[in-house]
Amino acid sequence: MKKHNFSAGPCILPQSVMQKASEAVINFNNSNLSLIEISHRSNDFVEVMENARSLSLELLGLQNKGYKALFLQGGASMEFLMVAFNLLEKKAAYLNTGTWSNKAMKEAKLLGELVEVGSSKDKNFNYIPKNYSIPADVDYFHCTSNNTIFGTQLNEFPNTTTLKVCDMSSDIFSRQLDFSQFDLIYAGAQKNMGPAGTTLVIIKEEILGKVSRTIPSMLDYQVHLNKDSMFNTPAVFPVYVSMLTLEWLKNLGGISEIEKINNKKAEILYAEIDRNPLFTGFVPNIEDRSKMNATFNLIDTSLSNRFNQLWNEAGINGLNGHRSVGGYRASMYNALPIESVDILIEVMKRLEQKA
Amino acid sequence: MKKHNFSAGPCILPQSVMQKASEAVINFNNSNLSLIEISHRSNDFVEVMENARSLSLELLGLQNKGYKALFLQGGASMEFLMVAFNLLEKKAAYLNTGTWSNKAMKEAKLLGELVEVGSSKDKNFNYIPKNYSIPADVDYFHCTSNNTIFGTQLNEFPNTTTLKVCDMSSDIFSRQLDFSQFDLIYAGAQKNMGPAGTTLVIIKEEILGKVSRTIPSMLDYQVHLNKDSMFNTPAVFPVYVSMLTLEWLKNLGGISEIEKINNKKAEILYAEIDRNPLFTGFVPNIEDRSKMNATFNLIDTSLSNRFNQLWNEAGINGLNGHRSVGGYRASMYNALPIESVDILIEVMKRLEQKA
Numbered sequence: 001m002k003k004h005n006f007s008a009g010p011c012i013l014p015q016s017v018m019q020k021a022s023e024a025v026i027n028f029n030n031s032n033l034s035l036i037e038i039s040h041r042s043n044d045f046v047e048v049m050e051n052a053r054s055l056s057l058e059l060l061g062l063q064n065k066g067y068k069a070l071f072l073q074g075g076a077s078m079e080f081l082m083v084a085f086n087l088l089e090k091k092a093a094y095l096n097t098g099t100w101s102n103k104a105m106k107e108a109k110l111l112g113e114l115v116e117v118g119s120s121k122d123k124n125f126n127y128i129p130k131n132y133s134i135p136a137d138v139d140y141f142h143c144t145s146n147n148t149i150f151g152t153q154l155n156e157f158p159n160t161t162t163l164k165v166c167d168m169s170s171d172i173f174s175r176q177l178d179f180s181q182f183d184l185i186y187a188g189a190q191k192n193m194g195p196a197g198t199t200l201v202i203i204k205e206e207i208l209g210k211v212s213r214t215i216p217s218m219l220d221y222q223v224h225l226n227k228d229s230m231f232n233t234p235a236v237f238p239v240y241v242s243m244l245t246l247e248w249l250k251n252l253g254g255i256s257e258i259e260k261i262n263n264k265k266a267e268i269l270y271a272e273i274d275r276n277p278l279f280t281g282f283v284p285n286i287e288d289r290s291k292m293n294a295t296f297n298l299i300d301t302s303l304s305n306r307f308n309q310l311w312n313e314a315g316i317n318g319l320n321g322h323r324s325v326g327g328y329r330a331s332m333y334n335a336l337p338i339e340s341v342d343i344l345i346e347v348m349k350r351l352e353q354k355a
Numbered sequence: 356m357k358k359h360n361f362s363a364g365p366c367i368l369p370q371s372v373m374q375k376a377s378e379a380v381i382n383f384n385n386s387n388l389s390l391i392e393i394s395h396r397s398n399d400f401v402e403v404m405e406n407a408r409s410l411s412l413e414l415l416g417l418q419n420k421g422y423k424a425l426f427l428q429g430g431a432s433m434e435f436l437m438v439a440f441n442l443l444e445k446k447a448a449y450l451n452t453g454t455w456s457n458k459a460m461k462e463a464k465l466l467g468e469l470v471e472v473g474s475s476k477d478k479n480f481n482y483i484p485k486n487y488s489i490p491a492d493v494d495y496f497h498c499t500s501n502n503t504i505f506g507t508q509l510n511e512f513p514n515t516t517t518l519k520v521c522d523m524s525s526d527i528f529s530r531q532l533d534f535s536q537f538d539l540i541y542a543g544a545q546k547n548m549g550p551a552g553t554t555l556v557i558i559k560e561e562i563l564g565k566v567s568r569t570i571p572s573m574l575d576y577q578v579h580l581n582k583d584s585m586f587n588t589p590a591v592f593p594v595y596v597s598m599l600t601l602e603w604l605k606n607l608g609g610i611s612e613i614e615k616i617n618n619k620k621a622e623i624l625y626a627e628i629d630r631n632p633l634f635t636g637f638v639p640n641i642e643d644r645s646k647m648n649a650t651f652n653l654i655d656t657s658l659s660n661r662f663n664q665l666w667n668e669a670g671i672n673g674l675n676g677h678r679s680v681g682g683y684r685a686s687m688y689n690a691l692p693i694e695s696v697d698i699l700i701e702v703m704k705r706l707e708q709k710a
Contacts, residue, residue, distance in 0.1 A: 001387060002387070003386075003387045003388050005388060005392055005393075007392065007393060007394050008394070009394075009588070010391060010392060010393060010394060010395060010588065010591060011392055012392050013389070013391065013392055018380055018381055018389050018391070018392075019381070021380050021391075022377045022378070022380035022381045023377070025373055025376050025377035025380060026373055026374070026377045031358075032356060032357070032358050033358050033360060033672060034368070034373050036365060036368065036373070036376075036549075036550035036551070036596065037360055037362065037365060037366055037367050037368055037373075038360075038362060038365060038672075038673075039362050039363070039364075039365060039673060040365060040551060073428040073429045073430070073433070073552065073590070074428045074429055074433070074573060074587075075428070075587045075588055076587075077572070077573050077586070077587040078428070078429075078573050080573075081571045081572075081573055081574070103572075106572065107571050107572060107573070110569055110571055188588065190588055190591075194391075195391035195591060195592050196391070196395060196588045196589065196590055196591045196592075197428065197552045197553070197589075197590030197591065197592060197593060198552070214465055216436045216462050216465055217432070217436075217458075217461065217462060218429060218432050218433050218435075218436055218462070219436070231432070232429075232430045232431075232432040233364070233365065233430050233543065233545055233551045234551065234552075235428070235551055235552030235590055235593065236365060236545075236550060236551045236552065237550050237551075237552060237592050237593065238552055238590065238592065238593075241391065317388060317393075318393075318394060
């Protein structure tokens with residue numbers, strides 16, 4: 001039975017990518033060797049790493065603008081720490097939009113003073129704080145562009161002269177932005193880019209080398225840049241699958257094309273959430289709703305069992321909300337076909353008819 | 356053409372493991388979902404992680420002895436730092452057997468005083484230092500059990516009351532040892548365990564919590580232990596393939612069985628290196644030679660082209676030595692069949708006949 005995979009991450013990837021990845025585990029580039037048994041210093045793999053790095057910059061429109069891309073390990077959680085190690089001399093400004101921002105702040109606090117410039121904690125993070133101001137004397141401003149757990153997404157980024165750092169783990173490559181407004185972007189691969197196990201970091205190289213502390217090698221962006229993202233053995237398979245997914249996106253027409261599809265998917269699902277009298281959206285402000293993760297609840301929770309049965313029977317997977325929000329979360333990452341959203345909407349309508 | 360893969364790492368894994376891994380990328384556990392598109396919190400993946408953790412302890416004979424296993428990210432290079440963050444309060448003792456020991460020392464030095472208790476640097480690390488003594492006041496002793504680049508291996512470990520930490524990246528699960536003599540063992544997966552992208556860490560839990568510094572979350576072993584190695588999204592595919600490889604080893608009869616095969620492979624190859632008048636072993640002391648990585652040189656380097664052509668024609672891959680040693684390196688990890696070593700020996704004999 002065909003599955004409709006709404007998992008929040010690790011999540012759906014393009015079928016053609018899975019197929020190629022599966023083949024490469026047996027026979028990579030017609031070498032009669034597996035991708036996972038060759039040296040990471042072999043020409044074949046160095047080419048994979050270089051393709052993945054340059055495709056990332058190309059898709060974001062950041063080629064020839066002083067940026068470099070790295071594929072590191074440790075997920076966004078490691079970047080929470082590395083950002084501070086590399087950029088935080090005295091003070092940094094953080095926008096608090098939920099769980100991931102909080103975790104980022106927790107690690108940065110070990111290395112300097114933090115200013116929380118805005119927070120939506122008062123309403124369990126169901127909106128994006130606005131009209132906050134960033135102190136002039138901070139080393140950088142940090143925000144999380146999309147909040148998987150609460151289903152909110154930043155559409156406006158502050159106009160500031162300070163360095164701008166953004167955790168884009170869950171919406172990178174999903175929508176057009178002026179990415180050159182950011183000095184550092186990081187993203188765990190396991191949403192729109194690839195399998196868990198690698199993290200994309202995009203850095204404007206000129207921002208490095210300004211802090212006075214000695215940075216341990218593995219936490220030092222400059223060390224990784226100096227070795228073209230091969231300071232130590234990279235996560236070969238996750239990097240390869242990321243490269244395949246970036247190629248898929250480029251062939252599709254890039255971010256501008258996938259954004260149209262993503263907008264359509266979000267539009268029809270939120271329309272049903274708002275129309276269907278059985279459901280309510282978790283995020284009231286329409287402009288703060290995430291196009292990646294739609295969070296919604298049943299108004300009458302006694303219908304839960306019936307709804308759960310219906311979507312399970314329809315082959316839908318990964319629809320349960322995060323424990324801190326409850327209800328449902330439909331994650332609609334780049335590779336999720338619009339047909340899967342259609343099926344979910346049908347199931348919601350069917351519940352209404354039966355209720 | 357069948358390949359004989361002597362790569363130093365990432366390296367050969369069992370064919371049956373590659374087959375299962377390839378299938379899981381398309382359809383994992385008959386779920387009609389790919390291994391790499393499901394939640395790491397799903398029951399199916401939690402089971403993988405728990406199997407991998409318990410198989411590691413079981414194969415090393417460390418179950419019910421106060422040890423726990425973690426599958427982290429960042430390779431041994433990250434452990435160089437984490438070991439010091441978690442265990443180094445004032446002073447630590449390191450045995451210097453080459454490149455990897457040096458890198459481990461470089462990171463630890465940032466956090467405390469280091470005593471190099473022995474070194475084979477005087478002879479480009481072609482032997483294992485012996486008869487060194489470990490100061491009584493150190494927090495721990497650190498060594499590298501096998502040195503891939505130079506082809507040396509520790510057969511004796513010091514009898515000391517201090518904590519013993521060992522980097523076993525390149526020979527874990529290859530030979531029987533009293534593993535309970537160690538308090539912390541770490542190993543990048545990409546030799547005898549799995550693909551690049553995950554690192555096994557085995558810790559005697561009671562040794563943690565003794566340093567006064569605040570440890571960042573991602574560098575804190577206790578944080579990872581408290582979350583059963585799922586503090587953040589693990590490297591799903593590398594952990595799964597590691598689990599498959601550990602299952603393969605268990606089904607084969609465990610370390611005692613693979614050790615017999617490894618001994619045989621090393622025995623016949625070193626016999627040929629010593630017998631064949633065209634070659635010389637890089638490591639003169641027989642007791643210091645690695646059973647994982649045999650390093651050897653042509654005495655007359657004008658035969659290089661002919662030798663390279665012969666082994667390439669035989670389907671042999673990954674035989675070039677590391678740039679800091681030169682010559683040849685035959686890595687004979689667990690999954691390398693003895694037939695591949697036979698082929699290499701034939702090629703060496705053929706060169707002799709033609710020379």
